[in-house]
Structures are given as structure tokens and as C-alpha cells.
Amino acid sequence: MKHSYRVAINAEHCKACGLCIEFCPQDVLGFASTRNDAGFYPAEVQDQANCIGCLRCAMMCPDACIEIWRLVSADDRVAAAESVTR
Amino acid sequence: MKHSYRVAINAEHCKACGLCIEFCPQDVLGFASTRNDAGFYPAEVQDQANCIGCLRCAMMCPDACIEIWRLVSADDRVAAAESVTR
Amino acid sequence: MHQEIILAGTGGQGIQSAGQVLAQVALEQGLDVSEVSQYSPEVRGGWVLSTVVVSDRRVGSPIVQMADCLLLMSQRAADDNKGRVRPGGLVLVNSSLVELPPIPEARVVAVPATEMAVELGVQQIANMVMLGAYCKCAGTLDIVYFDQALQTVLPERHHRHIPLNLQAVQAGVEVVIASGE
Amino acid sequence: MHQEIILAGTGGQGIQSAGQVLAQVALEQGLDVSEVSQYSPEVRGGWVLSTVVVSDRRVGSPIVQMADCLLLMSQRAADDNKGRVRPGGLVLVNSSLVELPPIPEARVVAVPATEMAVELGVQQIANMVMLGAYCKCAGTLDIVYFDQALQTVLPERHHRHIPLNLQAVQAGVEVVIASGE
Amino acid sequence: MAQTTQTEALPSHEEAVYRRPAALTETQMRYCPGCTHGTAHRLIAEVLDELELTDRTVAIATVGCSVYAYEYFNTDSVQAAHGRGPAVATGIKRTSPDSIVFTYQGDGDLAAIGLSEVIHSAQRGECITVLFLNNAVFGMTRGQMAPTTLVGQRTTTTPQGRDPKLEGTPMMICEMLSGIPGVAYLARETMIDPKTVADARRSIKKAFQAQADGAGFSLVELVSSCPAWWHKSPLESLHWIRDEMLTQYPLKVFVDYKRQD
Amino acid sequence: MAQTTQTEALPSHEEAVYRRPAALTETQMRYCPGCTHGTAHRLIAEVLDELELTDRTVAIATVGCSVYAYEYFNTDSVQAAHGRGPAVATGIKRTSPDSIVFTYQGDGDLAAIGLSEVIHSAQRGECITVLFLNNAVFGMTRGQMAPTTLVGQRTTTTPQGRDPKLEGTPMMICEMLSGIPGVAYLARETMIDPKTVADARRSIKKAFQAQADGAGFSLVELVSSCPAWWHKSPLESLHWIRDEMLTQYPLKVFVDYKRQD
Amino acid sequence: MMTGNVATAEGAIAAGCRYFFGYPITPQNDIPRYMSEQLPQIGGVYLQAESELASINLVYGAASTGAYVMTSSSSPGISLMQEGLSYLLGAELPAVVVNMVRGGPGLGNIAPAQSDYWLSTRGAGHGDFGCLTFTPDSVQELYDCTYDAFEIGHKYRLPVMILGDAMIANMSEATRLRERREPPTQMPEWAVGGRRNGRPRRVVNSLWTDVPVMEAVNLRIAERFRQAAQEQTRWEEYGDDRPDILFTAYGISARICKTAIDRLADEGLRARLLRPITVRPFPTDPFARWAGQVERIVCVEHSMGQFIEDVRLSVDCRPVELISRTGGVLMTPEEVIARTRELIAS
Amino acid sequence: MMTGNVATAEGAIAAGCRYFFGYPITPQNDIPRYMSEQLPQIGGVYLQAESELASINLVYGAASTGAYVMTSSSSPGISLMQEGLSYLLGAELPAVVVNMVRGGPGLGNIAPAQSDYWLSTRGAGHGDFGCLTFTPDSVQELYDCTYDAFEIGHKYRLPVMILGDAMIANMSEATRLRERREPPTQMPEWAVGGRRNGRPRRVVNSLWTDVPVMEAVNLRIAERFRQAAQEQTRWEEYGDDRPDILFTAYGISARICKTAIDRLADEGLRARLLRPITVRPFPTDPFARWAGQVERIVCVEHSMGQFIEDVRLSVDCRPVELISRTGGVLMTPEEVIARTRELIAS
Numbered sequence A, B: 001m002k003h004s005y006r007v008a009i010n011a012e013h014c015k016a017c018g019l020c021i022e023f024c025p026q027d028v029l030g031f032a033s034t035r036n037d038a039g040f041y042p043a044e045v046q047d048q049a050n051c052i053g054c055l056r057c058a059m060m061c062p063d064a065c066i067e068i069w070r071l072v073s074a075d076d077r078v079a080a081a082e083s084v085t086r
Numbered sequence C, D: 001m002h003q004e005i006i007l008a009g010t011g012g013q014g015i016q017s018a019g020q021v022l023a024q025v026a027l028e029q030g031l032d033v034s035e036v037s038q039y040s041p042e043v044r045g046g047w048v049l050s051t052v053v054v055s056d057r058r059v060g061s062p063i064v065q066m067a068d069c070l071l072l073m074s075q076r077a078a079d080d081n082k083g084r085v086r087p088g089g090l091v092l093v094n095s096s097l098v099e100l101p102p103i104p105e106a107r108v109v110a111v112p113a114t115e116m117a118v119e120l121g122v123q124q125i126a127n128m129v130m131l132g133a134y135c136k137c138a139g140t141l142d143i144v145y146f147d148q149a150l151q152t153v154l155p156e157r158h159h160r161h162i163p164l165n166l167q168a169v170q171a172g173v174e175v176v177i178a179s180g181e
Numbered sequence E, F: 001m002a003q004t005t006q007t008e009a010l011p012s013h014e015e016a017v018y019r020r021p022a023a024l025t026e027t028q029m030r031y032c033p034g035c036t037h038g039t040a041h042r043l044i045a046e047v048l049d050e051l052e053l054t055d056r057t058v059a060i061a062t063v064g065c066s067v068y069a070y071e072y073f074n075t076d077s078v079q080a081a082h083g084r085g086p087a088v089a090t091g092i093k094r095t096s097p098d099s100i101v102f103t104y105q106g107d108g109d110l111a112a113i114g115l116s117e118v119i120h121s122a123q124r125g126e127c128i129t130v131l132f133l134n135n136a137v138f139g140m141t142r143g144q145m146a147p148t149t150l151v152g153q154r155t156t157t158t159p160q161g162r163d164p165k166l167e168g169t170p171m172m173i174c175e176m177l178s179g180i181p182g183v184a185y186l187a188r189e190t191m192i193d194p195k196t197v198a199d200a201r202r203s204i205k206k207a208f209q210a211q212a213d214g215a216g217f218s219l220v221e222l223v224s225s226c227p228a229w230w231h232k233s234p235l236e237s238l239h240w241i242r243d244e245m246l247t248q249y250p251l252k253v254f255v256d257y258k259r260q261d
Numbered sequence G, H: 001m002m003t004g005n006v007a008t009a010e011g012a013i014a015a016g017c018r019y020f021f022g023y024p025i026t027p028q029n030d031i032p033r034y035m036s037e038q039l040p041q042i043g044g045v046y047l048q049a050e051s052e053l054a055s056i057n058l059v060y061g062a063a064s065t066g067a068y069v070m071t072s073s074s075s076p077g078i079s080l081m082q083e084g085l086s087y088l089l090g091a092e093l094p095a096v097v098v099n100m101v102r103g104g105p106g107l108g109n110i111a112p113a114q115s116d117y118w119l120s121t122r123g124a125g126h127g128d129f130g131c132l133t134f135t136p137d138s139v140q141e142l143y144d145c146t147y148d149a150f151e152i153g154h155k156y157r158l159p160v161m162i163l164g165d166a167m168i169a170n171m172s173e174a175t176r177l178r179e180r181r182e183p184p185t186q187m188p189e190w191a192v193g194g195r196r197n198g199r200p201r202r203v204v205n206s207l208w209t210d211v212p213v214m215e216a217v218n219l220r221i222a223e224r225f226r227q228a229a230q231e232q233t234r235w236e237e238y239g240d241d242r243p244d245i246l247f248t249a250y251g252i253s254a255r256i257c258k259t260a261i262d263r264l265a266d267e268g269l270r271a272r273l274l275r276p277i278t279v280r281p282f283p284t285d286p287f288a289r290w291a292g293q294v295e296r297i298v299c300v301e302h303s304m305g306q307f308i309e310d311v312r313l314s315v316d317c318r319p320v321e322l323i324s325r326t327g328g329v330l331m332t333p334e335e336v337i338a339r340t341r342e343l344i345a346s
């Protein structure tokens, strides 16, 4: 099963430390071009499709700004449920 | 050279702990039969002749009450002095 | 002569040294002065304030609640402090970084200090641009004392940057002249 | 009725418990009482003092500088405290251990308490001998309350020694009677 | 991960893979950009959620940059005097033994002013957990030397670099505690890349597990960054940890705890 | 021995073999009978005399039964607050670097209230000497539990014996300090018979020698007796040290110092 | 009959205190000794701290869970607790702290003294407050005050100091005991311990970077002091109803004064004692009341003029004379009488 | 131009102080920073202590050798030094201790406050004494007071406290510097360091089990305080020579009052400021002098009524009114004026 992911960055909490960007193996992330309220150019998702859901970005973020979702089709969920019950 | 010794106990400072007596290998020491000002029956020399000058009593005394002298005949001293200058 | 000035900005903008240079300029000019810097507990990204009281008598209270002149260097500083100017006072805004709605009863002067500083080669000297503009607008302090003041305030190892600083001060003066204010 | 008593001796002589027993006897008798024990900083071989104030009113100051009655248990205690009796007061001396020159204006009673205690089998109850002697001489406290008092003051595990203690008290009374004092 | 098991209702088309732990409040943390204090908070929160301890935990915020920890952890919290966290934690644990109590202490707080309290707590085998953030400086007070400052490291109060002749050598807290029988779990970790973050998380989990099981005192030292007073970027700071700090402070599990059940 | 070399003029018929050391005053020490505090004082004084340091020494009396040490050592002396001896010693050493400064501390003073000061001094490699008298109780305050009290030992405040679950295990000061680079000499000795007394004396000498040579921090732990609060005779106390204390506190030279000259 | 130390400990236990943290120091060692023996038997915790610094912070932790908790010490130990006391005040936590005062400053001695009056009423570390302070003068009152201190501390969320001295700590007197009470079962609404059953989380804290908030906190703490002053001020009066001399003294000094007053009465001198049982709150009212009705006011204290300042601030400008000794020297009633006579003569 | 912190440090160095022991705490961190930079260059010692407890005991050790030595801290740190200060007093050792007061109690905040007035003048731990206490109100005066503090401390063998606040610590003003003086070469006759050249041994000590001796020591310390009161009391007066209102304030509050007085003068109100520069010894004389000549006395302090007690004790029964804020909130001159007007109106 190949999955798609959605990475969500809390732009208001982000302090633009860049660690998520540095540690993403897929170059999914980059800095935004507009400032947040605190005056930082926060990280943003620039190439979502490339994301492999490795969680590295989230693991390195000191401000717990990053949340990651896996996109699940109905089929996947049934398959997953079965693999558990089996 | 066999030596004679004189063990002097400060009877006023002695607190009769008995350690000097316990550790004397020659039974030279014992408790006095009269009290000192502090109310202790201090250690005293009871058999000076037996003393071998081993210093154990002095080493064990917690109150630094014991001093020890070696009795030196004039001959001894000359001999000693010679043994040094030689 | 008695003037109370608030410089407000964000960490890294050189607010404290600007306050100290301004105070030293006043001293050189024979005035009494008391300068106080304050910063928020956060080490980075917090706010910095410098308040300067300049007087031809002994300065009493060094505390400035409402200023005769407000220098606003960053948006947050502007938002937080824009109300702290006396009626008839002067507000200098670093218009490169700050958008400010008009302030009633105050004279607001926009100085694109950061842009000008970048043009001069170093973003950090935006603070000196603002000071130059202040001197020109307020008319109480004379920019001839900046050279001496910078030599006193800056640590020796930064003395080679003094000419550039003076250039920035000059640029601040000129932008005010140019703006016709 | 108001009486101030000092018990003085050396560590290990049971001065403090004697003071407390005496105080408890007074309490049992319906009097008010305040007892204070003091000891020198040295743990062993130092002095111990117990002062007891007995009164038929509320006891005010618990501090006894000059006593109505002095109980001296050891030579050092005697040397240090022999002056602390009021004119016309009573001094009880443990004559087994203490030699005391006569004290002018005081009634001195010699009690060979330690020897008597040894005869009774336990040197440590010399203190009770002294208390018995005190009760007899002073006439203010009644020895019938000792049983109760000892039960209150002594920890449970020592209650089996109470009879012996009472014997010692009695011996103290008798030696005074015998001496004809 | 704490939240991955919370599968959502079937019709949904998204499944959370990683979410901000519930044991963190929504409050933005006041740390400088890239400071690993934040990472440490996140890991602790994840572990509390995973072990389902959040509801019975009392967090002790101490004095240092992390002084506001009581605003961040979504637990009951007590702010303690500088260095006294372990004593405060002990007071709580002794009156409230079924609570989970942890202190969060910087190296100034724990190794300078609070050294005695942490050692005595360890010696008592007190059932508390200590998170010890070692960033080799006093962050909050503007970058002074800490007991853990490296030899030669320049700080606000060692302008020429720490001189071992005058100021001594870095204090090795874990090594010092490692012989104490009351210690149930003791490890030094860091948070400089995904692997070390995962290791740190595992150690933190074991430390709390040890407490939950009543096994004794647990402490995890986290070699941490202070970009602000190291005068380095966040990434450079992580590299400096790797290249300099870890040489002085090797990562190690000193006392391991295996749950007995 | 310090005095044996002072041969007297020829006509005399006596030669001193052992004399009360000159570094002790004539004042009678206030220790209980048989308490090895006195023995320790004597050994220190002997060593000061032997190394000819008496005239430039400052003794730090701390708080415990040895609080009056300033009356006993025939040196300049400073009485320090409870536990703070090493800080006071450091203050003196830093202003007066050619003085020889030592603290004399009980286990309550050093291991309870003063733990932080002694460790930080060691960590700084402060050139001071610490004499640490471990008698497993607070003597002066009437026999309460100390951090070094043995498991199961009854004291005034552990009437049922020390329970490691509640009060932890004995604190091993030497073991804790042994890894610190600034420590030049570190040993645990006792004074229960002539041999151990001689060993203790040798260690004390090395400790002072290390200081005199500017080599760093030195500490000698002396497992000591408290007949009063152990409720034992002086001799029984020495036996209890041999049979019980030394099992917990093995004698050892942890860090040896060899004079480099 | 029991000593002041034991009565203090027993008073605490009777009040429901089950947690004691302390570090030994003369002259209060019988308190920890008694606690270490008793508390484990009744499900409580005696824990010997490694220092007074640890003690007061153990207390802080325990107090934050809402428990009845106590520590005791003597002068140098109380000095070491100053920061912790300030934190208790700032975090609005109640606790009972006993100080059996000894001679100072420095290591001083272990004799009775009253020289920590300021440290207790004005100290409690940095910041604007001192402790609520009881100054019992008998073993019975030590017991009673300690018994009451826990409830009072909790009512006003303030630390309470029992200010004794080496003399009342170690004297034995008859003591009427109350029944031992169980600890309170309901925890106060500010107490931490884990946000069980989904209640909102709680924070115990004394950090307020927002200065108006900090001021508001201080004002509400001050308000509680004011309330306590209205409701908890205690004093005793003793002696003549139409006195010429008003003595004032607390603790052991008051005991001495009582005897002195009795003897002076025998000599025909009419004297009265006004004895604060609480010195914070200070019984200013009775002072103001008596001040105008006497010829002289004499303050007797075993310190060099500390307590007298509060008296001066209360007597509406009447002069106050001082009889005092310091450093652990205790006055006898005779000395107080003699010095009173000197004052009268001069 | 320099900040108050730097002026304090530089004043110490200029006075000959070469030993500084301290532990960081805001708002005085520039003192250790400056010391750590300067002292090693001039043969001095900067040593960062592991805590304030260590600081004050390092100071105690250094002081016992007769050296000019200093530490600095802020409120919670000063609380931790209380035992050590008491030991300094008891052992009759001089030292200079700086307190840049912040908002309290507890952790409080780092804003300017004056709530450690009691802790300084009445505190210094257990026992009968407080510190000699300077309360400068400008950077220049911080420099000058610190400069003088060492000599004065040594003269009376007393610890000297420089009581500042977060505001004067961090404000920059012009400062006239004196020439840096070398440390004193001759050690006082009580200083330890090894009994070189056969001099008799010396002991630094605060333990006196013999109570009359302890009392004698206390009396001789008190005597030195009395002497210092005669010789070292400092104050400033400012404003109208025939005032209706006498303001009194110290430190930053005094600066605010000066502006308020100037403005009140413009409005036609005659006011004068009596500003203690030392609060221990307290300048009671000028207070007594002015008290009878004014309509009202107004005390302005940034604490909840601490300083006012000393004022009340000095003004010979005249009522004293309080204008105060707490918790780090600073008043502006306008606020002082407004509240004065309220007092007048009421």
C-alpha cells in the first residue's frame, strides 16, 4: 500500500528554526514568504506529494507545530481492518 | 641496644576510654584508683619496665594524653651520634 | 529643555545601543540624561524598549510612561506602544517594517529605515537612520556629537564601523529633509 | 505555697528524670509546676541541671536563679551551683560523691545517696533517694504521689522498676529521719 | 506514537499519523527558535499520553528558560524555587503517592544551585522522575557559565573560555549518580537527529515507567541546545552538540530498568 | 613521628619518642571518652607539624561535635556555617593562595547540608583539604540519622532502624567524588587499631602534601566512632566499625597522589 | 506533663498534621524525635531532610497538595528557610513553621532568645510579607497554638510561624490535650495532585511577569492578612486593673513579667501585662486602649529592641521604655523588677 | 555613561575590591559580567559560585582574611544569604552585598521593587542586627556608595548592603569616576591567613556558648552600629525650603518624587523631599526636625508599607501617609501627584 500524507504546520507557532526543513529527506518543506504575527517566515509545505510520512519533520520540531495525516481511501481502511481482525 | 621507656599520661585530660590499655601489647597500663577533676579514673602506667616503646598506646589515644620518652644513657647517645656521623 | 523619548523594537534591532547613543549625544551636548533599557523575558524574538529622558536640569524620574517622541522600529513594538505619545508629540516609524494607522494629535513621520540601511550595506544600522531622523525632526540634539558619542558608547572593536554609522545618521537627517516634513 | 528547686549533677545521674518526677508529684498533688532541664553542650560527662518551680498559683517565671532548695548530686555540680540557694534555704548533698564546705545561712543535709542506691542494687536510683530526702526535709510534697508520678513519667518499659524506685524514695525519707534532721 | 492508535470513524478520509500530544497545552512555548527545550517538552508529553499518565501527573517547573513549563504541560503543575525541584517533588510524592511527579530542570538549576537536592532524592530512591536539560550554559540569565560548561567554552562570565584551573571541569551528573542503589533508571540522551530523538523518547518512557512501577528514582539527562547563547544557528547548535558536547558527555544508559511483570 | 628528630642536648637522659603535637593547643578536647574525633585531630596536627605547615594553615571548624576545633588546632582558624566549610575554605584560599586551608567536617555537615559545597569544590579542583569524619550519626544534636547511617541502624530519628525504602541507602561520598578530575587525593581510612591509624595518618599526609604542591582538591574520609549515640563502649565502637561500618564503607585509596619532584 | 517541644509536636498531630519534614537543630530536637516515633504509627510521614533548605521545599511540595504539613527548626535553620517562606507566601500556600529561637547572630548558642522577632514578622524572605506569628508563653499554649495554626493557615492560605524559644521548648508543664483529629479529607480547590476525574488542571505558582497581575496577587494576599488581623488577633492581659505601669512582653519574657508583676504588687506597685499571643497580626487595639491610661509603658524583650518597634507603632506616641538582654542571657523577675525601679527612679 | 550595574561593579573595583563571588540573577547580571571581564585583568578573582548560599560563604571566607570582597544578587538570592549574613555579623566581618531588588514574593518578576527593605534593615538572618544599608538613587550615587562601602564596612566590621532596584540597576547615566585605588596592603589585626612570623593565632568565630560573652559581643556590635549612626548617616533634601508637604522616599521612588515635586511647584504646591541615602543608620534627626514644620508627611515607596515604619518611628508622632505600589509596578510622577492631590482632598 503506498500512502499519501498531509503535513500541517502551525504557522503561528512556527519560529522558523528550519530544523524540519533540514531533516526532511524529501525536500517537502521550505520557508514561507510571508511573516507570521511573531515576525517569523514560518516553514510551509512546498511539495506535499513527495512526502513519505517518515515523521522526521515532526520529530525534530521543537515547537510541536507539525501534525501529519495519512490520506486513507475507504478501501485501505477495510483492508487495514481486515488485516487486524485476521 | 635494648631501651627503656617512660610513658607519661596526662591524667587531667584522660577520659578513661581505656583504648590505650586495650591496645598495649605488654599490659603496661591500667586504670588509676583515684578520680581526676572531670570525674574519670584515668589510665596510669602500672608496669613501666615492661614497656617496649611501641607507641600503640599513644597512637590509639583520642585525647593526645600520652607522651613517650626513651631513656638514654650517655653511652647510648655517643654510640647513636657516632652511628650517624659515620 | 526636557524631552522624553521611547525607542521600541524587537531583539536584534539595536534598540538599546540606539538609546545609549542618543543619551550620549545629549551628554556631549551638556545636557543631563537618563536612559533605561527593558526587554521581555524571552531571549530571542522578544520586545526591547529604551526610554531616554533628556533635560537641561538634573533628570528626576527616569520613568517614561508617555513620551514626547516615539521611535517605532517593528510592527509589534508599534502595535504595543503606539499609544504612548503625548498630544502634540512626534512619532517616527520605521516604515520598512511597520504599517501604522494615523495617530490623532501626533506628528507621524515615516522613515524607511531598514531599507535605507540595507542600501547602505548593513541592515543593523537602521537604528542610526532613525536617530538621524529624530534629530532632524525634534531639533533638540545636534548630530555633530554623534562621532564622539559613538566612540564612547561602542566597544573599541566596533570603532571601524563608526563612519558607516555616521553615514546612516546623515541619511536619516536627509530623508526627513527630502520628505519635506 | 511557692518553691523553687534546683537539681544539679552530671550526665547519667538521672537529673532530668528526677526533675520531671518531682514536677509530676507536684502536679498530682494539685499544684502548678514548671520544670526545665538544661545540659552542657558535651554529650557525655557534662553537667545537667533541672529546675522546678512549684506553686499553688499559676507558675509565672520558670527561671530559677536562686533556689529555695538545692539538690547537689556530683562534685562538679556542687562546686558550680553551691551559691544558688536563698538565705534560709535547704541544700541536699549526695555525700557519697560530694564534699561540701558548710554554706552559711542554709540548712545542709548530707545524704549518701549513691551508696544507698548501690545497696538497693542499682546505682542509678540515687536520684530517687535524693527526692525522698527532699520531700522529707522540705515538707511540701507528699511521697504518696510518687507511684502515680512514676507511672506517668517513666516509659512503659521501665514500669517494672517502679517498686525499686519507690523503695529508694522511702530510703531517702528514712535516712533523713534517722539523721535526726 | 501516542495518537496513531486513535483510529477515527470509518467514513473519514484522514488518519492522524502524528498529532501534537494532548499533554501539551495549546500555548505557544516561549523558547528561542530551534531550542531543544521544546523538543524535550514534546517528548515528555508524548510519553505521558502514551503511558496514560497525564491525568495523574504533577509537573514541577523549575527556574531557567523552562520556568513557564507550567503553562505548557497539560497537567497539574507546581513552580519550584531555583534548584529545589526534587525537594518539592518529594513533598508532593510523599503526600500524594499515587501521583506521577516529575521535575524539569536545567543544568544551572540541577547541577549548580540544586545539586544537593537531586542527589539526596536519588539517594533516597525517591519515586520521582527528573528531566535534566544540559545545555552547558545558564540560558535564562543570559548565557553565563554553568557547571556543565565545556572546558574552553566562552560564556558571558568566562569571556576567555572556561579555565579548568580556575573554574574546574564539567560536572558529570549521570556518572556521579550512577552508583546510587536507589536509582532505577538513568540515561544520557540528546535530540540532534531523528534517531537520537527516538532514543531520548525511549529513555523518557522508561524513566516514567520506572516511577509508575514504584521502582525508584529515575533521571534522563538530555544534552540540549542553546542557540541564543552559543551564538549559533539552530542547526549549527545541533552540530556543536554532536561534535563537542557529546565528546564530553557520551550518550549512555547508565542504569536500565526492566519492568517486572 | 614529628618530634623524634628533635634530639635534645646531650646531657639529657631522655629522648622524646612521641609528644603531643605542637599543632594542637593545650586545651582539653570536649569529645566524649573514646570518640575518634580526638584521634583524627591528633593525626592532623602531627601531619601539619611534620610537613611544617602549621604556621601557614587556616583550619575551618564546621558545625558538629567538632565545632570547637578552632580551640584545638594551634593554627589560625575560622568557624564556618553548617555545611559551608568548603565554600569558606575556598574564599580563604582564593584571597590567600599560599595558605594551607583545610576543613574538618562531620557526615551531617558534609554529606547532608553541605553536599553541594564539597562536590563543587572538588569539581573546581580547589586546592583545599577536607577531613571528613563519618560516624554514621549526627553526634552533636543527639544521635539522629545521617546520610551515612547504615541500613537498619537505629538512631534517634530512625527508632525502627533506617529503612532504605523510606530513607534511602548510605551515601558513599568517596565513590561519588572519585571520578572528578580536580581531585588530587581521595581515600577512606579508619582509626580502629594501630595499623589503621598509621594508614590514616599516611593518607592525611598525602592529602596535605597534594595541597601544598598545588595539585588540587584532597579529601580523606575517616570512618569514625560515636560511642555516645551508638550506645556502645569505646572499644565496642571500634569493633562495630570493623564489623559493620567497613562492610558498607570499604577502606580504599581512590585517587592517589604522587608528589612530582 | 510534657515539654514544649513535645507539646508542639503533639499539638500538630492532634490537629491532623501527618507530614513533618525537618532537619535536626538544638533546641528543638525533641520535635523531630517525637514525630519520627509517632507519625509512622498513624499513617503519616516523617522525613528527615538533608537541610533546612530542603525541609522548607519539601513543605512547599506537600503544602501544594493541600496537606497539613509542618517543619520546625531554630534560628540559623529559619534563616535558611527565608527563600522558601517567600515562595509559600507568593504561591499562597499554608504551612506551619516552628522556630525555637536561640542566641544569635551566627552560630551563637543554644540558650533562649527572642532575637528572631523581625525575621519572623518582617522576614519570610524577600517581598512584602511576614508570617502569621504566634508567640505562646506556656507549654499548654504551644500545644493550643500549634493545634490551631493548621486551620488558620489554610483559612487564609498563609504560612504560620510558631515563635518559641529554647526555654519554652524545653520546659515541662501540665498540658490538657484535645482529641487527636483526623486530617481533613477534602482537599482545597487549589491543591494539586493530578487532574483526576477530568477536573481542569491546577497550577501552584509565584511567578507573575505581568506586573499588574503580580500587584493584584500581592493585594489579595495583603487582604488575607487584614482579614486575619480582624479575626485572629490574640492577646492576654494580666495583673492590675488600674495600673500605673503597663508591661508588654511575649513568650518567655511574659512569663518573667508575670512573676515580676506579682512581686511588684506585693511591693505596692500597680502593674499590668499586655501580652501579644499573636505578633502578626499585632494587637494594636488593646495597646492603643491602655496607652493613655498608664504612666509608663515598659517593653521587656530578650532581644535588642525588635518587638518594641511594633509596640511603639501601636501606642499612639506614648514613650515606651525598654528592658532587654541579648545573646541568650535570660532575665530573672528580680532583674526586671530592679530595672523597672531604675526606670522609675530616673 | 554607564548602567547602574556597571557603576556598582566599577565603584567596587575603584575602591580596591579584587574579589567577587556571585551567582547570576536578573536584574543584576551585568555586575558579574563586568567583574568576570575586569577582575582577572587586574590580578583579582572572579569566581562564579554554585549558588547564593555558596556566594555568601565564599565571601565569609574571603572576608575573614581581611580582603575587600563583594557579592551581588537580587531578592530571592538575598533571601538565601540570610544565614551567611548573620554569620558575617556574628563574626564581625565586613563585606559588601548588593541587592538589586525585584518584584516578590517568591519568584515574582524582574521588575523594579523596594520590597526588601525589611529584609535588609531588619533581616540579615537571625539575631539582633541588620546590615548597614545604602539606598542610592542614581548611577553616580551607586558608584559612590559602593566605593565608600568597603572602607566603612571595615571601619565598623559590619556587612554593608547596597539596596538598589531593577530600575537603577539598568538605567544609564553620566558617572564621574574616581581613580582606581589599590587594595589595602595592610591586613586588619583580626584577619586570618596563617599565623606567620610567630604572631599569635587568630580565630574568626560566632559561637559563644558562654551567654554573657555572647551578650558582650552583641553589645559591642551594637556599639559599632551606634558609632556608624553618628558618623555615617546620609540623606539628601530637595525642593522647597518652606514646604507644606514633606515627601520621603529612597532610591527610585525618590527620583520619581523629585520630578513630582518640581511639577507640584509649577502648580503652586510647596513640597520638599527628605531622602535617606542610608536607611540603616536611619536619618532620624532631619525627620524629627521637619516633622513639626509641615502640614503633612507623605511616604512614597514601592512596597506595601515597610519603609514607612522607620519614618513613623522618626517623626515624633506626626501622622504619615502612604503612597505605594507593589509587585514591580512603578509609579510615574503623575501618579504620585494625583495621589497626593487625593490625600489633600480627603
Ligand SMILES: Cc1ncc(C[n+]2csc(CCOP(=O)(O)OP(=O)(O)O)c2C)c(N)n1
Binding pocket: E063, E064, E065, E066, E082, E105, E106, E107, E108, E109, E110, E133, E135, E137, E138, E139, E140, E141, E146, H023, H024, H025, H026, H052, H076, H077, H080
Ligand atoms: C535563588 C535564585 N538564584 C538565581 C536565580 C536566577 N536564575 C534564573 S534561571 C537561572 C539559571 C538557569 O540556567 P539553567 O538551569 O541551565 O536553565 P536554562 O535557562 O539554561 O534552560 C538563574 C541563575 C533565581 N531565579 N533564583
Ligand SMILES: Cc1ncc(C[n+]2csc(CCOP(=O)(O)OP(=O)(O)O)c2C)c(N)n1
Binding pocket: F063, F064, F065, F066, F082, F105, F106, F107, F108, F109, F110, F133, F135, F137, F138, F139, F140, F141, F146, G023, G024, G025, G026, G052, G076, G077, G080
Ligand atoms: C543551619 C543549621 N542547621 C542545623 C544545625 C544543627 N546541627 C548542629 S551539628 C549538626 C549535625 C552534626 O552532625 P555531624 O556533622 O555528623 O557531626 P558529628 O557531631 O556527628 O561529629 C546539626 C544538624 C546548625 N547548627 N545549623
Ligand code: SF4
Binding pocket: A005, A007, A023, A024, A025, A026, A027, A028, A029, A050, A051, A052, A053, A054, A055, A056, A057, A058, A068
Ligand atoms: S513526514 Fe518525512 S517526508 Fe514528509 S515532510 Fe516530514 S520529514 Fe518530509
Ligand code: SF4
Binding pocket: A009, A013, A014, A015, A016, A017, A018, A019, A020, A021, A042, A043, A060, A061, A062, A063, A064, A065, A066, E034
Ligand atoms: S521545526 Fe517547527 S518551528 Fe522549526 S521551522 Fe519547522 S515547523 Fe517551524
Ligand code: SF4
Binding pocket: B005, B007, B023, B024, B025, B026, B027, B028, B029, B050, B051, B052, B053, B054, B055, B056, B057, B058, B068
Ligand atoms: S608504648 Fe607500647 S608497650 Fe609501652 S605502654 Fe605504650 S602500648 Fe604499651
Ligand code: SF4
Binding pocket: B009, B013, B014, B015, B016, B017, B018, B019, B020, B021, B042, B043, B060, B061, B062, B063, B064, B065, B066, F034
Ligand atoms: S587512650 Fe587516652 S583518654 Fe583513653 S584511657 Fe588511655 S590515656 Fe586516657
Ligand code: SF4
Binding pocket: C043, C044, E030, E031, E032, E035, E036, E037, E065, E135, E139, E140, E225, E226, E227, E228, E229
Ligand atoms: S536562551 Fe537558550 S536555552 Fe533559553 S530558550 Fe533561548 S536557546 Fe533555549
Ligand code: SF4
Binding pocket: D043, D044, F030, F031, F032, F035, F036, F037, F065, F135, F139, F140, F225, F226, F227, F228, F229
Ligand atoms: S557525641 Fe559522638 S561524635 Fe560527638 S563527641 Fe560524643 S562520641 Fe564523639
Ligand SMILES: [Mg+2]
Binding pocket: E064, E106, E107, E108, E133, E134, E135, E136, E137, E138, E139, E146
Ligand atoms: Mg542551562
Ligand SMILES: [Mg+2]
Binding pocket: F064, F106, F107, F108, F133, F134, F135, F136, F137, F138, F139, F146
Ligand atoms: Mg556525624
